[in-house]
Amino acid sequence: MPRFDTHHHMASPRSLATLEEVGIVTRHEAAAMTAARALEDMDRGGITVAVNSTPAPPRATLENAALGIAYARDNNDYLAQLVADHRGRFGMFAALPMPHVDATLKELAYALDVLKADGVYLMTSYIDHWLGDQAFAPVFDELNRRKALIYTHPHSPYCCTRPLKEIVMPDAMIEFGTDTTRAIANMVLTGTAQRCPDLKIIWSHAGGTMPFLIYRFLKTAAIPANIKHFPQGIVAELKKFYYDTAQASHAVLLTALRQVVGLEHTVFGSDYPWSDSAACWRELQDSGALSAAEMAGIEHRNILPLLPRFERSL
Amino acid sequence: MARIDVHHHLVSPKYIPQLREWGVLTAHLASIMNEKDALADMDKAGVTLAINSATLPEQVKGEARRAFSRENNEYMARLVRDYPGRFGMFASLPLPDVEGALKEIEYAFDTLNADGVHMITSYDDHWLGDKIFAPVFDELNRRKAVVYTHPHGPTCTCGILKEIVIRDSSIEYGTDTTRALVNMLFGGTFARCPDIKIIWSHGGGTMPFLVERFIRMGKEARYTALMPQGFVAEAKKFFYDTAQVLHGAPLVALKHLIPLAQICYGTDYPWRRSDECVNGLLASGAFTAEELRAIDNNAAPLFPRFR
Numbered sequence: 001m002p003r004f005d006t007h008h009h010m011a012s013p014r015s016l017a018t019l020e021e022v023g024i025v026t027r028h029e030a031a032a033m034t035a036a037r038a039l040e041d042m043d044r045g046g047i048t049v050a051v052n053s054t055p056a057p058p059r060a061t062l063e064n065a066a067l068g069i070a071y072a073r074d075n076n077d078y079l080a081q082l083v084a085d086h087r088g089r090f091g092m093f094a095a096l097p098m099p100h101v102d103a104t105l106k107e108l109a110y111a112l113d114v115l116k117a118d119g120v121y122l123m124t125s126y127i128d129h130w131l132g133d134q135a136f137a138p139v140f141d142e143l144n145r146r147k148a149l150i151y152t153h154p155h156s157p158y159c160c161t162r163p164l165k166e167i168v169m170p171d172a173m174i175e176f177g178t179d180t181t182r183a184i185a186n187m188v189l190t191g192t193a194q195r196c197p198d199l200k201i202i203w204s205h206a207g208g209t210m211p212f213l214i215y216r217f218l219k220t221a222a223i224p225a226n227i228k229h230f231p232q233g234i235v236a237e238l239k240k241f242y243y244d245t246a247q248a249s250h251a252v253l254l255t256a257l258r259q260v261v262g263l264e265h266t267v268f269g270s271d272y273p274w275s276d277s278a279a280c281w282r283e284l285q286d287s288g289a290l291s292a293a294e295m296a297g298i299e300h301r302n303i304l305p306l307l308p309r310f311e312r313s314l
Numbered sequence: 315m316a317r318i319d320v321h322h323h324l325v326s327p328k329y330i331p332q333l334r335e336w337g338v339l340t341a342h343l344a345s346i347m348n349e350k351d352a353l354a355d356m357d358k359a360g361v362t363l364a365i366n367s368a369t370l371p372e373q374v375k376g377e378a379r380r381a382f383s384r385e386n387n388e389y390m391a392r393l394v395r396d397y398p399g400r401f402g403m404f405a406s407l408p409l410p411d412v413e414g415a416l417k418e419i420e421y422a423f424d425t426l427n428a429d430g431v432h433m434i435t436s437y438d439d440h441w442l443g444d445k446i447f448a449p450v451f452d453e454l455n456r457r458k459a460v461v462y463t464h465p466h467g468p469t470c471t472c473g474i475l476k477e478i479v480i481r482d483s484s485i486e487y488g489t490d491t492t493r494a495l496v497n498m499l500f501g502g503t504f505a506r507c508p509d510i511k512i513i514w515s516h517g518g519g520t521m522p523f524l525v526e527r528f529i530r531m532g533k534e535a536r537y538t539a540l541m542p543q544g545f546v547a548e549a550k551k552f553f554y555d556t557a558q559v560l561h562g563a564p565l566v567a568l569k570h571l572i573p574l575a576q577i578c579y580g581t582d583y584p585w586r587r588s589d590e591c592v593n594g595l596l597a598s599g600a601f602t603a604e605e606l607r608a609i610d611n612n613a614a615p616l617f618p619r620f621r
Contacts, residue, residue, distance in 0.1 A: 124611045132476060159470050164441060164493060167500045168536060174496060177520065182475060185485060189478035207517040209488065212523035214592075215561045216484040225479040250526040252570045256563040
């Protein structure tokens, strides 16, 4: 059966040089981010299709619209080339020059109309403005109009970059998961999710820490000012989202995620090149938390309707 | 049957108007944050003993911290005396004032017979386990003290989601507990001070959901000496309370990771009623009746004077 990986990072050679320079990727990781190496890893892990997205851009690229536009365009053309060169093996989530809204609207039109991207990649926050922020409303409205698939990825938000100074620990350990949780909260509590019901959003890493904080979410949704956003309750809203398994294959996480939103919208993600796909798949199997039917859902059944170009080709 | 609440807040009446003014307490919370209402709430839910801790608002700064700690410690000690067997106390400390904290530890344990101390997960963006707190942890370790910890919205994240109605307690508190727990373990303070008995609030913040990351990190060569049996073996040495995690998802996750004997009943009074905790634990479906009875009393070994 086909196996899809929606959490798979690649970047153009030019961007890799920049990313390595600022320390977002190591030399070792950059070396692994080529089509040949990625395909080898996919073959070992039984991955049919990997939908590529770039790593988080450097801060200077976020802060400077011209740099952001160049980064997005360079990578989108590169990711589209990979799709064309390796038919049926790669998809793409287009990079966007956020938080620059006008440039983002232009790039998403190019990526979706000209490059036929499978969806777009958004970070959970941009300069301490989280997804769902009013400033981003035109972007979400346009993506909603297009019924777009949005793959999201957390990063070190400006507020909370390396807060623990005495220990050696990447922000991916605590701050990433938290930033996803903030973005989820912001999307539902600003009413953006409700206003844009045709968006299909994938949250990385099993929803950050949202499933563990669900009691707080239930209480927050019950505050009078928030009730209007949840005619069916907040859980119904959370169940509309998709959640990937990247760095989230432990039984504790999978069991909690199932209890909060079910596993019907859970999709496989490897986090290549930060992880290898064979090990990721094996860890899911070895977690002991998933039935064969749930594994099949995670492998392809849950994501396939969102990736029509591969639905046709398989 | 005993039911011990380790997550129970009362503050001296002297500070209630100030907490109102700062927006820490609503009028309703201010009206029930007193021993009479607390006892009525406890009686209704079958809580036999509550270990009090004062909330420490961000607004208490500098020298005022010493006065705040002392006033609340005297008040909590009075409650212990006035209602024998019903209240214990986690002493307030004027941290990050280390010298003041050392003095208050001595006074609280030696004069007031406190059951433990209450620490916030971070002070001015220094998390528990930070070098600046080393003398405090060494002293608490020497005394084999119980350390009850409570999260807050650290300065870096305070009120950060500006467009929505959400309290820092919803996301930022849990995260701050995780930062403190991770800093205590990976920074080496807990390995140096193994006799401290730490209670983490709210089911361990978000640690159980991020455990896969920490397991991997614990296997890095630089950390194996601190945790030769791995991260989870260390995390199992702590205690965790049930306040505000009354849902099957977090509770099953916690139970999966942590021995039942270290999961302690905690309510978060006056923010939550005690019967909400009893009913919420039952409704979560995470525990059998026998396990729930154990949770009620799991904190007992930490508080020998009430045996």
